[in-house]
Every structure is written in C-alpha cells, then in structure tokens.
Amino acid sequence: MNIIDNDLLSIQEARILVENAREAQKMLAAFPQKKLDEIVERMAEEIYKHIRELAVMSSDETDYGNWQDKLVKNQFVCEQLINRLRGMTCVGIISEDVQNKTMDIGVPIGVITALCPATSPVSTTIYKALIAIKSGNAIIFSPHPRARHTIGKALDIMIRAAEGYGLPEGALSYLHIVTHAGTVELMNHDATSLIMNTGVPSMLKATNQTGKPVIYGGNGNGPAFIERSADLKQAVRDIIASKTFDNGVVSAAEHSVVVDRCIGAEVKQIFKDHGTYFMSEEESEKLGAFFFHSDGSTNGEMVGKSAPQLAKRAGFHVPDHVVLLISEQKYVSENNPYSKEKLCPVLAYYIEDDWMNACEKCIELLISERNGHTLVIHSKDEEVIRQFALKKPVARVLVNTPATFGSMGATTNLFPAMTLGSGSTGVGITTDNVSPMNLIYIRKVGYGVRRTEDITNGGLHERVQTTDGSTQSTNYKLEDIEMLKRILKNAIETL
Template identity: 60%
Template sequence: MIVDNDLLSIQQARILAENGFEAQKKLATFTQEKLDEIVEHIAEAVEEHAEELARMSHEETDGGKWQDKLVKNRFVCNQVRNELRGMRCVGIINEDPQKKITDIGVPVGLIASLCPVTSPVSTTVYNTLIAIKSGNGVIFSPHPGAAKSIGRVLDIMISAGNSCGLPEGSLSYLETVTKSGTCELMNHRNVSLVMITGVPGMIKAAQKTGKPVIYGGTGNGPAFIERTADIGQAVKDIIASKTFDNGIAPSAEQSIVVDSCVAGDVRCALTSCGAYFMSEGEAESLAGLFFAPDGQRRKGMAGQSAQVLARRAGFNVPENTTVLVAEREYVSDTDPYYREFLSPVLALYVEDDWMHACEKCIELLLHERSAHTLVIHSADEDVILQFAMKKPVGRLLVNTPAAFGGMGATTNLFPSMTLGSSSAGFGITSDNVSPMNLIYVRKVGHGVRCMDAVAAESAGTGKQPKTKVNDSNMVQIIQQILQKAIEAIDDPADR
C-alpha cells in the first residue's frame, strides 16, 4: 500500500496538538512541587540510559564523539536538574510586601519544539525538563537525521513521566516527520510558542506562524586573544572547546582573532596543542568539502575529526592533530572561512590592536546575521568592557572555553542546551533559555494611593488637595493626566 507521508505527518500533528492542548490544561493545574517531582523522575530515568543514548545518537548521526555526547547527557541530568531545584516558575513566584506587588507565574501553554542533529538527545531532554518544570506541554518534531535517537529518549521520558502523573499527551512527538507535518504543528491554533534549537532551515517557517519563537542556534562566534591574555591558557581553552564533540557545540569558537603583537606566541601555542596550519591549497580543498560552489552546505561533514577531514580533502596531517587552522586576512563572501564549519576547523585573523580586532569580530558576527557567542581572552578590564558594550551578540564569555562557558558549565550562566540568538533578529530572547522563558508573569498590584494624591501630583503641587475629589470630576482628572502624558511624548524637547 502506498502511504503519503506528508498527509500522515500532517494528521499526526493535528491529533497531537489537540490531545496536547487538553493535557496541558490539566498540567497547568499542578503545583510546583508536583511538577518538580515529575522532572526529577524523568531525569533519573534518562540518566540510567545516558550511555546507551550517547552511543545510539553517535551511530545514527555519524558526527561528534559518543563520549562527549555522554558528558552532555549527564550534564542535563545532573547539573541542569540541580539548577532547576528550588526554582519557582508557576503560582506565586515573587512577593514584595512593601510595594504590595505579587508575581504569578503562568505557563505559556503548548510548545512545539524542534531539536538538532548535532546534540539530539541532550537538547531533547533539556527542552522537556524546562517545559514540564514550567507547566507547559511540549510536542517534538525530531530532526530526520536523528529521529531514532530522539524517539528513543522521548519514549523513555514519556513512560517515566506518565508513571509519575504526567497527563498523557502533554509530552509527545511526531513519529512520521516531514516538513509539511512540522509546519502544520507549528501553525496549529493550539500551539502557543515555537522553540527551535539548531535547525536554521525552519526559522522562516516558524516566523510566518505569527507565534513567539525562541531560536537557539549556532553562530559564527570568534575568540579574541588580546595582548594581556594568558596566551597558553587561552589556546588550551580554545582547543578544548573546539575538539569537544568535534566542534559541534553551539557556542564553540569558529575563528580566532589575535592581537598582532602576540600573534607569534599564539601560533607557537597552537602548534604545541596539535593545531595544523593548512596551506592555501589545502584550505581551499577543505572548504570545497563543506560548501558547494553555490554556497550550499554539504551534508555529512559536521562533527568529523581533523584527521578524517584532512584525509577527505586529500592531504596528510600528523596523528596528534587536534584542529585545522586556515590563516585569513579578510572577511569576504568569496571566502567560506567566515562561515561556521561545526567541526575542528578554525580561521585565524591577525589585527593591529584591540580596536581593529573589535571591528573584525563584528564583521564575523554579522556577516551571516548569526550573532550568538563571543569569547575574549584578556586581563584588561577596559577592553573587556568595550567588547561587552559594542558587540551585537547574545553572550560574551571571558577567559573560558566557549563550548563549556556558553552552556553554563564553566560560567555561572544558566546551564542550558538552548542558547538564545535573538540579537540576530530570529527569536524573542538571547538568554540561555530556562523555564522562566516559558512562562508569562501575571502582575498583582494593590492600591496604595488614592486619586486625591494622584491629582495633586499631576497638578505639580506635591500636596494633598483640601477638597476631596468626587466621582463627578474623576473622569476629567484622568483625562488631564493622560493628556499631559501624551504631550510629554510628543514634545521634541523630551526626545
């Protein structure tokens, strides 16, 4: 029998969205304590299968290292779970008795989530934990290149959640994945928010839904080594970050920008850490493996080791090679090394001083509008501040490996597998996405001033009027207040 997968996927999306909507309404009535119990149970279940899932995802995607995928799986099941403990996301989340203001956390509703082929298991687990922690239902559209791994971990989490009281249907996924089905899911009237992690090809479709979009993508993130940096440590950090899971971590460095006066020291340090500096011909051959002449990215290259990449490009490197380095001078549309390789490949730029390096970093960040994460290695607080103030980037990391600092492992940023990229104009937040990004806050404000005081303040007296304002002229007073506010906005002198 001939099966139309598009129609089947669309039908599944509709059914899941209808069931998920009803299930989420039940989930929204749960206390924070009950939601926390479910989160703990799910994390424990995944942790028992962490190595199996790491190996499975590595075999299915043929990218990265299973050992590093295991690190990410355990990071989510342990460090993230520890961070989530004690957080209040629903119900009363904050009270200010003096100002008489109360904040009530309310789930956004049903979330459509798309996860990447690069970190399929850890991202799926993470998005599940933060969704349920904040009382939201979530439906996944697995990446076709990692559908088995994502389906397997979701089956584990659904079973664990349901056994602990998770309403059936509040956590689910498309078993038949097509673009049509995914678009149907994102556009469904019952879906309140779309969360996309590392699937840039679906951004435009998500934006067309008219719903809020959280986009956690990869980015062309540079690392600047400034003259006051600890050169040896900076290079070690970059190599450790770029070789982790063979360079596919979302915040990992894609290029190095070096202060010219320390460029020689940086090259020596890179060489001692196993970096191989490619000739121009080798660099061109390697770039041809990643990108077709029309600029389209070729499949099957992300997450490969330096040795495998060199062999495919037709040149030999030493056995201890960790990363491949291409020395470049300009950021240009004709030079693919401004783009992200998602592999242990780095471009190296040398600039005269930190100001020129600053401009180079901006070029790299904006060239594909993929501003995400920037790293600076420096001991000069003034330079660090200038970078923080001027860079169009979601997060600035200082003296730390980008892959680990960005996800909150070596920094105090919220430990997250979904790193917002809104500085590129794609999503609603540039945060390390947490449960707090999946709620809205209902404000409760108690009356603390009478209209007499407001009227006196608007008149500029600052004193209580002797005559009490009665109901007959209350409307006039409010109109006067609003008129003054409008005039203040329209007054060019106030701009």
C-alpha cells in the same frame, strides 16, 4: 497498489498531538510547582540510567561527533541543569513585594513545538522536556530526521516516567512520522503557543512564517580574541578543548581566532605545540571547497569529523595526533567559507594590529551570518573587556573561558542551557540562555496604595499622620512646590 502519503499521515498525526497537548496542558496548568518538580525529578532520574546508551546510539545514527563527548552533554543536563532547576519557582506566586504591595504570578505559556538538532539530539531533547514541564507547559517534539530514532527513544523513556508520576497523557509527545509538512502543521496549529527551534536553520523560514513567538538557537560563528595581556597558554588550551569537543559540532564553539599582532608568533607556536596543524593556502582552498553545497547549505558529511578525516577528504594528509586544523585568513566575505560557521574542528585565524582593529574584525565575523550568537575574549585588561562587552552585536560575551562550556553554563554561572538565544539581530524573541522563565508569562498584581482623589484634584498630595494616629491629606499646589525648590536651591548654594 497501495500508495502511502507520509505527508498526509504526518499532518494528521500533528493535529492529533497538538489537540491532545492542548487538553493536557489545561490540566498541567493547574499543577502546583511542587508537583511539577516531582515529575521533573522522576524524568531526570530515569533518563540518567540510559545516557550512555543514548550517547552511543546518537553518534551511530547521526555519524556526528563522538559518543564520549555526547555522554558529557547528557550528564550535564541530567546533573547541572537539574541542580539549577531545584528551588526555582516558575508557576504560581514567583515574587512578592510586601512593602510596595505587588506580586508576580508565573503562568505557563501553553503548548510548545520543539525542533532539536542532529548534532546534540539527546541532551537538547532532555533539556527542553525538563524545562517545559518544570514551567507547566505541554511540549511536542519534531525529531530531526537524522536522529529521529534516538530522540524517539529518549522521549519514550521520559514519557513513561513522567506519566507514571502523574503527567497528563499528551503533555509530552513527539511526531513518529516525521516530514516537513507535519512539522509545519505542528508549528501553525492554533493551539501552539511558542516554537523552540534549536539548530535547525532549514526550518527557520517556515518557523518565522507562523507569526508565533520563536525562540531560536541559531548559527554560532563566534570569534575568540586573544589580547596581548591574556594568559596565552591557557587561552589556547581553552580554545582547543572547546573546538575539538564532540569534533566541533557545538554551534557556540569558536569558529575564528583573532590575535593581537605583537603576540601572533607566540600564539601560533603554542597552537602547534598542542596538536594544531596550520594549513597551507592550497590545503585551505581544498578543504574550504567541501564545507558547503552550491546552494550555500552546510555539507553534512563534513560535520563532526576529526581533523585527520577532514584532511583525508580534502586530499591531503596530517599526522594522527593532529586535533585541529587552522586556516590563516585576512578578510571576511560572503564567499569565504572560513568566514562562516564550521561544525568541525577547523578554525579561521586572523592577525590584527591592536585590540581596536580586532574589535572591528570580530564585528565583521559576527554580522557575517547575522545571528549575533557568542563572542569570547581572552584578556586581563578590564577596560578592553568592557569595551568588547559594550560594543559587540552579540547575545553573550564570555571572558577567559572555552566557548563551548562557558556558553552552556558549565564553566560560567550562566543558566545551564542547550538552547542559546541568538535574537540580538531580530531572529527569535530572546538572547538568553533559555530557562523555564522564558516559557512563562508574568501576571502582574498591584494593590491600591493611593486614593483616586489624591491624583485628580489638580495638586500634589501627601498622606501625613496626626498626633492622634489618624491620617489626613495635605494639598500642595504646584506653585508652592516650585517655590520650595528655589528656597532649597538657594540654601544649598549659600552653604
């Protein structure tokens, strides 16, 4: 009887991929930015031909969300991201200060291991491949098991296009035999320089144990505060559009709404007028029992389902036109499923007396899952907006925009990204919308502009130009400097 050990096969494949990537990256690191840009453009051009097919395929394979919205995400990375990458210099001389005689040199970080979520498998894969090659790095993907066929097909298309245009073989690759052991081997290999984990919390412990730099796009659980001065109808429309997009699978989407009490009744009615169903306490309990398994992990069968589907699974009925379910809550607690990230069109709903109490409620919600991802405030009061921006333990604050689209840079001028750093509480090395600039290190160059003796003779020196065009050094003693300061101070006071 033949026994196939997939763990051993996956580990062996991982070692081969990393070693090939290391050799490929040595060649890639010598490519000028112009050549890297040509490869990236070719990759985007070719994958764009397949984005509809891949959207349908990913929705069918994962059973998350809907293909129409996945197509929008795929278009976003092939169009808006590419537009932002054009003209960006990541390697070689990236800045030069002629006056101060300094330069910054961008240097690729090396070999990257990438983990992608099943919720946005195609768009995240395209995005990571493009920014890695743009910045001269080799990248190896460990496809999410629930989306491995779709991710594999997307990568095959980009690999053929890139290698046909000069990308070294092995610089862009992926595990075909996907196991936990193989992924751990990828991350721990000596040649791996950086790990990008987007939306795979089950691998976070193994990721952190590698001792390598980690970029982590983690749990969202972001609240949205509707303050009394906001355009209420627009705020509600933004929240609904964001939370129902792809049936709520985007981690950065709103997960709770906090409302000023004086506008609470009006906001609730606007939500109802736009296809939202406020659940009874009994219905909330029934639905809440399905979100998580007994060990606290997310129930994948609730992810990316429509509001009527969710209600049916929980044993109650809502009309077919309902797009969003809301549970009215008072408290945030570890045992309350509505205090956590919900990757489906469901929101918790809190009423607070004023913006200061709302501020505290938002902080409670942000720290409940400790990743400090994204916060939205809908308000016209700039002082309230500033206070929220200054005081929240969060990676990004969005103002008067839908969280899903604002966070990824679609409706804001943030960098177009499918990995949103959530390092504000120590998880990962950055809170940025991750760009190619997060995948390089900066080599500093400084020319000498002062002589050694100018700083070692025990005094302060100034180079002065004489009438014949030559320069000489003037030595000022410290006591002379102090005396000059006193004279100037007295003169200013006299004036």
